[in-house]
Amino acid sequence: MRQISEYIVRLFEKRGVICASAEEREVYIYGFDIAIYTFLSTLGLFFIGWMAGRPIETTLLIFLYYINQSFGGGFHASSHLMCFLTMVLGELLFFVSFLLPYSLLACIGISVISLLFMWTHPLVLHPNKSYLKKKAPQLIKRSRQILLLETTLLVAFILLNIPDIIQTGSLALLLSTISRDVPILKHTGIVDFS
Structure with a gap:
């Protein structure tokens, strides 16, 4: 997830969406990392609930x-x-x-x-x-x-x-x-x- 987050931040930097110092860059990476994890883990929990018949x-x-x-x-x-x-x-x-x-x-x-x-x-x-x-x-x-x-x-x-x-x-x-x-x-x- 860290690599995906770094890739997203690099992509945003290339497109001029964000312009960040090294410290701010780490904050962006951390934010994307948490967002991706939260999305994937929530999706996983929903999937387990669906499989258990309790969506x-x-x-x-x-x-x-x-x-x-x-x-x-x-x-x-x-x-x-x-x-x-x-x-x-x-x-x-x-x-x-x-x-x-x-x-x-x-x-x-x-x-x-x-x-x-x-x-x-x-x-x-x-x-x-x-x-x-x-x-x-x-x-x-x-x-x-x-x-x-x-x-x-x-x-x-x-x-x-x-x-x-x-x-x-x-x-x-x-x-x-x-x-x-x-x-x-x-x-x-x-x-x-x-």
Whole structure:
């Protein structure tokens, strides 16, 4: 992906779309690398969901997880491959959950615990994003607004009694909570993931 990103940046430089210093060039390469990885990994997750016969649930899972990860932070793997494998593992656990008997009470319990955890830990910044500390109050507010919106949607789905969507929402919240908890545990030294 790095080579593809470098090629795109060179192409843009040749066409005069960008004119960058060496430092800015690295930022462009990094941005394209992340964009390409995100596109390909999301496509891979959608494909797995389609193969598992759960395209709608997979779409909702990915959307909710990405939203929580983007606005509240969480676990970041050491490489694109490890990140993708971690997401696939979470997705496979998600599919296995559909083999268990559905329980509205369990889904509500998982959702409440997950929402409370993320409310009390609304922002977990990766060390590479420490420059965002100055904006922490705004980011925390936005993260909590997202959680309130997710709570509202979950309540609506509960009232509409849509079991697969309720289960998907509760498990997406659980996976988001786990992702947010891992860096906290790592930082406190409770768990060592190295």
